[in-house]
Amino acid sequence: MLRDAGCSREVVEHCKTVTKLALKIAGKCNANIELVEAGALLHDIGRSRTHGVMHGVEGAKIGRKFGLPDEIVNIIERHLGGGISKEEATKIGLPEKDYTPVTLEEKIVCHADNLIAHNRKQTLSEAVKPYVKNDRDDIAEKIRKLHRELSEKCGVDLDEI
Numbered sequence: 001m002l003r004d005a006g007c008s009r010e011v012v013e014h015c016k017t018v019t020k021l022a023l024k025i026a027g028k029c030n031a032n033i034e035l036v037e038a039g040a041l042l043h044d045i046g047r048s049r050t051h052g053v054m055h056g057v058e059g060a061k062i063g064r065k066f067g068l069p070d071e072i073v074n075i076i077e078r079h080l081g082g083g084i085s086k087e088e089a090t091k092i093g094l095p096e097k098d099y100t101p102v103t104l105e106e107k108i109v110c111h112a113d114n115l116i117a118h119n120r121k122q123t124l125s126e127a128v129k130p131y132v133k134n135d136r137d138d139i140a141e142k143i144r145k146l147h148r149e150l151s152e153k154c155g156v157d158l159d160e161i
C-alpha cells in the first residue's frame, strides 16, 4: 500500500523500523498487536504527498480512500509529535480537529515514531532535543508524558528496550 500510494524507499524503510519498535512496545502492554502493526506500517503513508505537518491528514485521506477501518485511519491521523490539540491545529493551518492520540495503539505508534530517527532508535532526550531547542517545550512535554505513560504500562523504561 505504501508503494501503491507513491512512498519513497526511505519512507517504507522508516515505517518498517517504527513497526518493529511499536510491536516490541505493544507486546509488553497487552495492546492489539495486529492494529499496532497495521497502523505503524501505514503511519507515514501521507508522506507520498507531503513531508510537512499535513502528512497525517493526507495519510488519513489516503487510508479512507483505501477503505481502511477508522482505528487505523486514526492512528495515521494522530501520530505527529506528541499529538496536536484542536487549538494548535487551527494555528498551524490543519483542519480544525483534535489530533491527540487517544487509544493505547494510537499512543504506541505515535511514540514509537518519536523514538525512531529515520531508521535508528533514539532516547527520549534525543527525541525532545529539537523541540526544546526551538522553544517548543509544550511539544517536548507531550512527548515526555507519552514516554512516561507507556513506560509505566510496559513496566520498563522505553529507553531500555
Ligand SMILES: [Fe+2]
Pocket: 043, 044, 055, 079, 080, 113
Ligand atoms: Fe510521520
